[in-house]
Amino acid sequence: MLEIRDLHVAVEGRPILKGLSLRILPGEVHAIMGPNGSGKSTLAHVLAGREGYEVTSGSVTFGDEDLLALEPEERARAGLFLAMQYPVEIPGVANMYFLRQALNAVRKARGQDEIPAAEFMRRIREQARLLGIGEELLKRDLNTGFSGGEKKRNEILQMAMLEPRLAILDETDSGLDIDALKTVADGVNRLRSPERAFLVITHYQRLLDYIVPDIVHVMADGRIQRSGGPELARELEERGYEAVLGGRLAA
Amino acid sequence: MATALDTVKDYTEAEYKYGFVTPVEEERFPPGLDEEVVRRLSAKKGEPAWLTEWRLSALRRFFAMEMPTWQKVRFDPIDFQAISYYAAPRQKERPKSLDEIDPEIRRTYDKLGIPIREQEILAGVAVDYVFDSVSVATTFKRKLEELGVIFCSISEAVREHPELVRKYLGSVVPPGDNIFAALNSAVFSDGSFVYVPKGVRCPMELSTYFRINAAGTGQFERTLIIADEGSYVSYLEGCTAPMRDENQLHAAVVELVALDDAEIKYSTVQNWYPGDKEGRGGIYNFVTKRGLCRGKRSKISWTQVETGSAITWKYPSCILQGDDSVGEFYSVAVTNHRQQADTGTKMIHIGKRTRSRIVSKGISAGRSDNTYRGLVRILRSAEGARNYTQCDSMLIGEHCGAHTVPYIEIKNRTAKCEHEATTSKISEDQLFYCRQRGISEEDAVALIVNGFCREVMNELPMEFAVEAKKLLGISLEGSVG
Numbered sequence: 001m002l003e004i005r006d007l008h009v010a011v012e013g014r015p016i017l018k019g020l021s022l023r024i025l026p027g028e029v030h031a032i033m034g035p036n037g038s039g040k041s042t043l044a045h046v047l048a049g050r051e052g053y054e055v056t057s058g059s060v061t062f063g064d065e066d067l068l069a070l071e072p073e074e075r076a077r078a079g080l081f082l083a084m085q086y087p088v089e090i091p092g093v094a095n096m097y098f099l100r101q102a103l104n105a106v107r108k109a110r111g112q113d114e115i116p117a118a119e120f121m122r123r124i125r126e127q128a129r130l131l132g133i134g135e136e137l138l139k140r141d142l143n144t145g146f147s148g149g150e151k152k153r154n155e156i157l158q159m160a161m162l163e164p165r166l167a168i169l170d171e172t173d174s175g176l177d178i179d180a181l182k183t184v185a186d187g188v189n190r191l192r193s194p195e196r197a198f199l200v201i202t203h204y205q206r207l208l209d210y211i212v213p214d215i216v217h218v219m220a221d222g223r224i225q226r227s228g229g230p231e232l233a234r235e236l237e238e239r240g241y242e243a244v245l246g247g248r249l250a251a
Numbered sequence: 252m253a254t255a256l257d258t259v260k261d262y263t264e265a266e267y268k269y270g271f272v273t274p275v276e277e278e279r280f281p282p283g284l285d286e287e288v289v290r291r292l293s294a295k296k297g298e299p300a301w302l303t304e305w306r307l308s309a310l311r312r313f314f315a316m317e318m319p320t321w322q323k324v325r326f327d328p329i330d331f332q333a334i335s336y337y338a339a340p341r342q343k344e345r346p347k348s349l350d351e352i353d354p355e356i357r358r359t360y361d362k363l364g365i366p367i368r369e370q371e372i373l374a375g376v377a378v379d380y381v382f383d384s385v386s387v388a389t390t391f392k393r394k395l396e397e398l399g400v401i402f403c404s405i406s407e408a409v410r411e412h413p414e415l416v417r418k419y420l421g422s423v424v425p426p427g428d429n430i431f432a433a434l435n436s437a438v439f440s441d442g443s444f445v446y447v448p449k450g451v452r453c454p455m456e457l458s459t460y461f462r463i464n465a466a467g468t469g470q471f472e473r474t475l476i477i478a479d480e481g482s483y484v485s486y487l488e489g490c491t492a493p494m495r496d497e498n499q500l501h502a503a504v505v506e507l508v509a510l511d512d513a514e515i516k517y518s519t520v521q522n523w524y525p526g527d528k529e530g531r532g533g534i535y536n537f538v539t540k541r542g543l544c545r546g547k548r549s550k551i552s553w554t555q556v557e558t559g560s561a562i563t564w565k566y567p568s569c570i571l572q573g574d575d576s577v578g579e580f581y582s583v584a585v586t587n588h589r590q591q592a593d594t595g596t597k598m599i600h601i602g603k604r605t606r607s608r609i610v611s612k613g614i615s616a617g618r619s620d621n622t623y624r625g626l627v628r629i630l631r632s633a634e635g636a637r638n639y640t641q642c643d644s645m646l647i648g649e650h651c652g653a654h655t656v657p658y659i660e661i662k663n664r665t666a667k668c669e670h671e672a673t674t675s676k677i678s679e680d681q682l683f684y685c686r687q688r689g690i691s692e693e694d695a696v697a698l699i700v701n702g703f704c705r706e707v708m709n710e711l712p713m714e715f716a717v718e719a720k721k722l723l724g725i726s727l728e729g730s731v732g
Contacts, residue, residue, distance in 0.1 A: 073692070
């Protein structure tokens with residue numbers, strides 16, 4: 001589904017990703033862990049098509065498309081979703097209205113009609129209920145004045161409604177208390193399916209107790225340094241990045 | 252990929268959608284302005300002598316006045332002698348029924364999305380159509396007549412209701428108010444007239460659609476709305492013009508009078524041709540709009556969405572004369588490319604406990620300049636007056652300007668004035684967030700801008716709000732990326 005080959009990315013001339021390769025198959029959940037500054041969030045942003053990142057070499061294919069040639073909205077319509085670390089506030093735009101506009105943009109790209117209002121309401125209410133999101137939050141301005149937990153839950157709500165093929169979660173656990181973390185993880189687990197893949201980026205192992213990954217990658221210095229099963233996350237938690245990676249962290 | 256690029260291209264190269272010209276036979280005066288022109292104009296319209304004299308006196312004032320220089324807009328001097336002061340679709344008589352309107356004119360309004368017949372039947376909106384200088388149709392007349400509501404062209408009002416016109420014309424905006432008001436008073440060709448009798452709540456929105464079609468002309472319409480005691484009326488005004496390389500002058504005057512306990516809600520969606528990307532052509536929109544809250548507890552509310560014109564010079568104002576009267580001004584002004592807007596309001600508090608509220612949203616993109624200029628004046632007599640002003644500016648790109656120039660004059664210690672102002676930019680973060688959810692960049696800009704303007708958009712009547720919302724998106728096409 002996603003194939004990253006020897007990806008090199010620079011920000012303002014400074015290399016951040018230095019030859020990253022990664023292959024994700026449908027149905028898989030991959031976790032990327034790594035210390036601060038290892039390039040985890042850069043990877044998420046480059047995949048989503050954010051400006052300001054210069055791909056100096058390497059390739060990324062998504063399905064059978066050259067992902068890097070697509071505009072951000074085309075990537076989204078092709079089924080790539082990024083749950084953001086810092087969801088932005090858009091004053092004056094109701095949460096629900098925004099989501100309907102996004103959903104219709106995606107549907108249009110897939111050759112579907114706009115979602116009927118009643119069906120949209122039924123679906124959003126159902127998903128909101130599962131995520132413990134009140135009706136009132138759906139009517140408020142997008143992310144405006146939302147608490148940290150509300151923002152993250154809302155990201156998962158959007159994900160559930162947009163039904164992506166590949167969802168990237170960028171530090172979705174940061175700033176969440178344990179209850180919110182569970183709700184968010186449940187939301188993600190409900191969406192796991194043989195057709196859908198996840199890339200979970202996190203600093204801590206905690207989230208992976210609830211979203212159990214198939215494969216864990218440890219990232220440092222712009223590359224994946226080690227890959228393994230879920231036990232690798234626990235090893236990291238017990239021994240720390242330095243011990244697990246040995247000398248490889250020094251650079 | 253190709254499709255997406257094409258879409259972006261379509262957007263950035265999108266042109267003014269209403270820029271077509273209608274091929275109608277027209278009758279017009281040769282360019283030039285003097286007393287003879289005014290006399291001919293007045294005679295053409297069969298006006299009484301007092302009105303001819305009124306026009307001539309305004310013309311003399313006009314010739315004695317200078318162009319104002321305080322506004323923050325730049326333009327070449329206007330050659331008033333190069334303009335034709337009367338252009339009208341040629342028809343033998345004013346149409347007796349809607350079926351008699353020239354089919355070309357009908358088609359124009361159809362293209363603009365306001366089929367005359369359907370508007371009448373479906374929307375329940377009474378519409379007056381002003382094509383170049385003359386009013387071509389007023390729908391829904393009979394129904395309004397039953398209630399005693401007068402809604403007709405101002406020329407007709409001069410003929411049918413001279414006592415009302417004579418009493419109120421120029422009572423809010425005197426001919427010598429400013430040079431454009433003087434010009435308008437001398438040469439106004441048509442416009443709308445509304446009178447709502449005591450205690451009547453006008454059951455439908457009254458609407459006028461202004462269209463400049465002919466080249467080398469100006470449009471000088473005059474609107475007069477009188478709400479008698481305890482009445483209510485909501486009035487809508489829309490405007491478009493063809494694309495031309497020359498600048499065309501639009502100098503309208505709108506006067507509103509609200510008596511005791513009356514309320515007037517006046518909404519405008521202004522989309523005159525703004526000129527091209529390099530600033531060639533476009534309408535010079537120099538407009539004087541003023542409402543007089545003459546009666547106790549009367550209320551006048553202005554809502555405007557200004558997206559068109561090369562130059563906008565416009566300050567819909569309220570004179571709060573009656574005790575406990577209320578003035579409101581809700582404004583969205585969008586400028587893109589080389590457009591210049593200097594717009595705002597004046598709230599003059601005279602009566603006791605008068606209240607005013609100003610909410611202004613300015614959006615500048617491209618190389619445009621957008622100024623909010625507002626005056627809140629509280630006279631000595633205005634015991635306990637209150638004003639709330641909020642001015643928000645949004646910048647899109649690096650080459651545009653946003654300016655806020657509030658004037659506050661308070662002569663009474665019991666008055667309270669609040670002023671809030673913000674300036675913001677559409678952030679990369681916001682755009683990226685929207686795009687990551689599948690929304691195109693252009694749609695994202697429209698979405699964010701509409702959110703920014705929501706307080707004002709909420710004030711617009713429903714069917715107008717939908718149009719205005721689309722218009723905001725269209726006006727900002729090509730403003731990012």
